[in-house]
Amino acid sequence: MKSLTRSLRILEAVAQHQPVTVGELTKIFGLPKSTVQRTLVTLNEAGWLRANRRDTTRWEVGARVLAVRPAALQGSSLFAAAREPMFRLRDTLNETIHLTVPDALHGVVVVDRVDCDHTVRTFHAIGDISPLHATATGHAVLAHLPKSEVDELTAGALEGFGQETITDPAELRAELRRVRDRGYAVNHNQYRPGVCAIAAPVLDEDGTPLASVAVSMPDSRFDPGRLAELGRLVTDTAADITARHLG
Amino acid sequence: MKSLTRSLRILEAVAQHQPVTVGELTKIFGLPKSTVQRTLVTLNEAGWLRANRRDTTRWEVGARVLAVRPAALQGSSLFAAAREPMFRLRDTLNETIHLTVPDALHGVVVVDRVDCDHTVRTFHAIGDISPLHATATGHAVLAHLPKSEVDELTAGALEGFGQETITDPAELRAELRRVRDRGYAVNHNQYRPGVCAIAAPVLDEDGTPLASVAVSMPDSRFDPGRLAELGRLVTDTAADITARHLG
DNA sequence: CATCACGTGCCACATTGTGGAACGCCATGC
DNA sequence: GCATGGCGTTCCACAATGTGGCACGTGATG
Numbered sequence: 001m002k003s004l005t006r007s008l009r010i011l012e013a014v015a016q017h018q019p020v021t022v023g024e025l026t027k028i029f030g031l032p033k034s035t036v037q038r039t040l041v042t043l044n045e046a047g048w049l050r051a052n053r054r055d056t057t058r059w060e061v062g063a064r065v066l067a068v069r070p071a072a073l074q075g076s077s078l079f080a081a082a083r084e085p086m087f088r089l090r091d092t093l094n095e096t097i098h099l100t101v102p103d104a105l106h107g108v109v110v111v112d113r114v115d116c117d118h119t120v121r122t123f124h125a126i127g128d129i130s131p132l133h134a135t136a137t138g139h140a141v142l143a144h145l146p147k148s149e150v151d152e153l154t155a156g157a158l159e160g161f162g163q164e165t166i167t168d169p170a171e172l173r174a175e176l177r178r179v180r181d182r183g184y185a186v187n188h189n190q191y192r193p194g195v196c197a198i199a200a201p202v203l204d205e206d207g208t209p210l211a212s213v214a215v216s217m218p219d220s221r222f223d224p225g226r227l228a229e230l231g232r233l234v235t236d237t238a239a240d241i242t243a244r245h246l247g
Numbered sequence: 248m249k250s251l252t253r254s255l256r257i258l259e260a261v262a263q264h265q266p267v268t269v270g271e272l273t274k275i276f277g278l279p280k281s282t283v284q285r286t287l288v289t290l291n292e293a294g295w296l297r298a299n300r301r302d303t304t305r306w307e308v309g310a311r312v313l314a315v316r317p318a319a320l321q322g323s324s325l326f327a328a329a330r331e332p333m334f335r336l337r338d339t340l341n342e343t344i345h346l347t348v349p350d351a352l353h354g355v356v357v358v359d360r361v362d363c364d365h366t367v368r369t370f371h372a373i374g375d376i377s378p379l380h381a382t383a384t385g386h387a388v389l390a391h392l393p394k395s396e397v398d399e400l401t402a403g404a405l406e407g408f409g410q411e412t413i414t415d416p417a418e419l420r421a422e423l424r425r426v427r428d429r430g431y432a433v434n435h436n437q438y439r440p441g442v443c444a445i446a447a448p449v450l451d452e453d454g455t456p457l458a459s460v461a462v463s464m465p466d467s468r469f470d471p472g473r474l475a476e477l478g479r480l481v482t483d484t485a486a487d488i489t490a491r492h493l494g
Numbered sequence: 495c496a497t498c499a500c501g502t503g504c505c506a507c508a509t510t511g512t513g514g515a516a517c518g519c520c521a522t523g524c
Numbered sequence: 525g526c527a528t529g530g531c532g533t534t535c536c537a538c539a540a541t542g543t544g545g546c547a548c549g550t551g552a553t554g
Contacts, residue, residue, distance in 0.1 A: 001289035002510070003542065004254050008293045015315040023500060032544045037502065042248035046255045047350075052318075053455060057501060060318035063348040063356035067374035068262040071299070071307035079373070080360065087334065101310040103297075109310035115327065126326075127314035208300065249541070250511065269532060279513045284533065304532060496554090503548075510541065517534075524527080 006031075007039050011061075014040075014049060019058035070111075072101045072210050078202065079112060081244035086213065089237045090114040093230070095217040096122050097237075098197075100137040102209065103129065106153055108137045111211070122195050122216045130191060133158045133172055134165045136199035139185035140212040143176040144201050150176065164189040184231040185212075189219070196222040198230050200238035205246060213238050253278075254286045258308075261287075261296060266305035319348045319358075319457055325449065326359060328491035333460065336484045337361040340477070342464040343369050344484075345444075347384040349456065350376065353400055355384045358458070369442050369463045380405045380419055381412045383434035383446035387459035389419075390426040391448050397423065411436040431478040432459075436466065443469040445477050447485035452493060460485050 006029075013028055014020055025036045040059055043049040048065055052058040073079045079099070086097045099112040107129040115121065124130070132138035133154055142150055150173070158167040166172045179185040184200040199214035215234055253276075260275055261267055272283045287306055290296040295312055299305040320326045326346070333344045346359040354376040362368065371377070379385035380401055389397055397420070405414040413419045426432040431447045446461035462481055 001254075001285060003248075004251060004286070004289050004511095005293055007248075007251050008290075008295065012315060018318045021500080022502090033501080034503085034544055034546095035542085038248060038542080038544095039251070041502095042251050043255075046252055048255065050350075061315055063317045063319065063350040063358065064376065065312070065315055065317060066356055066358060067376065068259060068308055068312055069374055070310040070312060071265045072310065073373075077373075080362065083330075083361070087330075103294075103310040109313055111310065111313060113327070114330070127316055129311065129314070251542095270530085280532075281513055281515095281534080282511085285511080285513095288533095498553075499551095501548105501550085504546085505544105507543085508539105508541100509543075510539100512538085512540080513536105515535090517532105519530105519532085521530090522528080524525105 007043065010036065010039050011043055011048060014043075014059050015061045018060035019052040019055065021057050021059070070101060073111065078211055078241070078245050082112060082202070082211070082213065082241045083114075085237045085240040085244070086112065086114045088240075089213070089215060089233060090116060092233060093215055094118065095215045095221070098124060098137065098214045098216060099211055100130075100141075100199075100214065101211045102132070102138075102141045106156075107131055108135060108141060108212070116217075118221070120218050120220070122192075122197075122218060124216075131159065131161075134161055134187070134191040136185040136187035136197040136216075137212040137214045139176060139179050139187070140199040140201040140214070141209040142172075143179040143185065144203060144207060144209040161191050162189060162193055166190065182231065183235045186227065186231075188222070194219045198227070198234050200231075200235040202238050202241050202245065210245075211241075213241060254290065257283060257286050258290055258295060261290075261306050262308045265307035266299040266302065267307075268305050317348065317358075325458055325488070325492050329359060329449075329458070329460065329488045332484045332487040332491070333359065333361045335487075336460070336462060336480060337363060339480060340462055341365065342462045342468070345371060345384065345461045345463060346458055347377075347388075347446075347461065348458045349379070349385075349388045353403075354378055355382060355388060355459070363464075365468070367465050367467070369439075369444075369465060371463075377438060378406065378408075381408055381434070381438040383432040383444040383463075384459045384461045386423060386426050386432035386434070387446040387448040387461070388456040390423040390432065391450060391454060391456040408438050409436055409440055413437065429478065430482045433474065433478075435469075441466045445474070445481050447478075447482040449485050449488050449492065457492075458488075460488060 022037050026033050049059050050062040052060050082099050090097045094116045096116050097114040100108040101111050103109045110124045110126050110128045132142055160167045187197045197214045197216035199212045201209045202211045204210050269284050273280050296306050297309040299307050329346045337344045341363045343363050344361045345357055347355040348358050350356045357371045357373050357375045379389055407414045434444045443466055444461045444463035446459045448456045449458040451457050
């Protein structure tokens with residue numbers, strides 16, 4: 001299904017670069033103009049794209065894509081349930097709060113975010129994907145998956161992103177055990193240098209991890225002495241979200 | 248581009264019915280199993296779909312689709328700017344607040360929602376699409392579009408959804424003028440019976456409508472005597488969002 | 495006024511996707 | 525324990541489908 005794959009790539013590129021012209025896209029992909037053009041027109045007819053209001057030769061993603069939502073966010077969703085608890089946690093700590101959902105492609109996707117008002121703050125855009133093995137949110141999810149799945153997800157080489165990344169499977173398993181015992185995961189420079197995050201999972205009735213909430217802050221504001229307190233707050237927030245979601 | 252169109256339809260159907268099986272989709276579309284199957288596998292490889300964790304013959308939308316976000320919600324977005332004002336309005340009124348964005352296909356899409364805590368409340372899922380001509384959110388947007396565009400968008404027959412729907416173009420234009428003068432739009436049973444909504448637009452620097460905020464409530468809780476007050480609150484909220492978004 | 499860059503439309507061709515048929519698996523029931 | 529039926533998956537010959545080179549229209553530039 002070559003053309004479908006290509007069309008989806010084009011759609012993603014439009015999302016990234018919007019508003020974007022046919023010419024720019026041909027440069028990105030090295031495809032003939034007519035091919036790109038035809039794809040854009042079709043995507044437009046299907047309602048996924050639309051021409052920019054001011055410059056009608058520029059294309060952007062239409063709001064209709066919002067109708068296509070991930071399963072975890074469907075209905076009386078997790079997403080809605082998470083908002084108030086996230087706001088509350090942000091107000092308590094004045095640090096950025098993220099909600100992430102595990103994705104098939106060995107990563108967690110940022111689904112929602114509540115910002116703090118510090119000038120120096122961490123930034124992850126909604127839709128960003130981070131590796132499972134090198135983030136607090138990833139660990140929080142992994143810790144509650146059956147061993148078989150963890151093994152599968154961490155089968156390949158664990159990519160290192162710096163000194164602190166856990167690249168040894170055995171070490172990762174030990175860390176996950178610690179996360180399970182403690183109730184929350186901690187990431188100190190494992191993925192992005194200078195970023196510290198504390199995350200707790202939101203679990204389904206039967207214990208499958210649906211999502212995780214995390215507070216993340218620059219290294220400079222992280223006080224290891226307050227870890228237990230932060231951990232408790234994040235865990236409580238996750239519990240609150242779970243209660244609202246299931247209740 | 249027949250096959251692309253069809254594949255996108257399948258993707259949308261998966262989103263609507265998730266988690267869904269190949270067989271169910273063949274019934275919905277009347278397509279051969281193999282065609283549906285191949286499409287699902289390709290969408291899966293592209294990261295848009297994934298097999299359900301529990302029942303691997305059921306397909307659902309993967310979180311990765313979130314990377315494809317509409318232009319209006321990009322970056323330091325409207326979406327983020329709208330959250331706190333929406334919460335505040337909800338806390339003031341204890342009624343459900345919606346944020347909607349106009350879409351190319353003659354509708355407004357619900358982008359965000361903050362719920363009230365009444366047992367009886369209005370419900371519109373995130374991603375839902377409603378007609379421009381029969382909703383307060385739609386009117387709020389239409390009222391600030393150039394005449395040519397309004398004409399274009401309302402060119403076809405205006406579908407009626409009940410007694411109150413404005414189906415006459417001239418009458419709609421008059422109503423839009425009123426909306427512009429007053430600053431907010433009111434919908435009383437025009438679209439969904441028993442639902443009343445008051446909406447105000449969020450405008451760009453140059454006056455193009457980007458979105459609209461609305462408070463919506465069941466008929467039973469709507470007091471016409473408080474309309475002016477509600478209108479002012481909604482308008483203020485929209486102004487607040489605009490200020491945060493542009494600032 | 496010539497040139498260029500860019501978006502758009504056309505159409506013969508072969509690459510691409512199609513869908514009927516067959517396979518394998520599991521649950522059901524005789 | 526074996527036949528049955530339903531369902532997801534795989535295969536492959538065929539032709540319908542999408543491809544992309546080419547040419548046109550237009551608006552900007554020098």
